[in-house]
Amino acid sequence: MKFSDKVYELVKKIPKGKVTTYKEIASVLGTNAYRAVGIAMSKNTDGFLSKGKIPCHRIVASDGSIGGFCGVKTGKPIKDKKKLLIKEEIKFEKNKIINFSEKLFRF
DNA sequence: GGAGTGACTTTTT
DNA sequence: GAAAAAGCCACTC
Numbered sequence: 001m002k003f004s005d006k007v008y009e010l011v012k013k014i015p016k017g018k019v020t021t022y023k024e025i026a027s028v029l030g031t032n033a034y035r036a037v038g039i040a041m042s043k044n045t046d047g048f049l050s051k052g053k054i055p056c057h058r059i060v061a062s063d064g065s066i067g068g069f070c071g072v073k074t075g076k077p078i079k080d081k082k083k084l085l086i087k088e089e090i091k092f093e094k095n096k097i098i099n100f101s102e103k104l105f106r107f
Numbered sequence: 108g109g110a111g112t113g114a115c116t117t118t119t120t
Numbered sequence: 121g122a123a124a125a126a127g128c129c130a131c132t133c
Contacts, residue, residue: 003130022115026129036130038114043131061115068114112132120124 003033004040010107011041014058017089018105019097021062028107038068057081058088064100 010025022034041056061067066081082092091098 026115031129032116032127033129034115035113035128036115039112039129039131040114042114056114059114063116066114110133113130116126116128118124118126120122 003029003031003036004043007037007040008044008054011054011056011059013107014055014105017103019058019060019085019090019100019103020105020107021060022067023062024104024106025059042068057084058105060097064097065095 006029007025010028011020014020022037025037026032026034037059041054041059044054059067066085069081082095085097086092090103097103
């Protein structure tokens, strides 16, 4: 089982209405490879949304911003990622999550 | 197995 | 407070 596979497993466990950061994921896995987490996601952007796969839109940067982008393969920009998060009761203010610490899911 | 890369994070200008 | 630099670690070639 690769590191990236573990990442996926964790990401899939994130409940609706919650988000997590790259750093959190790495931390849970007992490492500091935040970047590797991002890489893992970038290599598996296929089928992340309602396809029951990896909800990568629930992964955000440590400061509460959306960070990278989501839905590149689906042709949807960050804009829609934010919309999607708002739909899951996660509100934004200037590209940053409001009450971030409350929405953060720590496994 | 060494070198380059990257959806990141923290610290310093 | 925004922008740049440095530091991390897995992954690929």
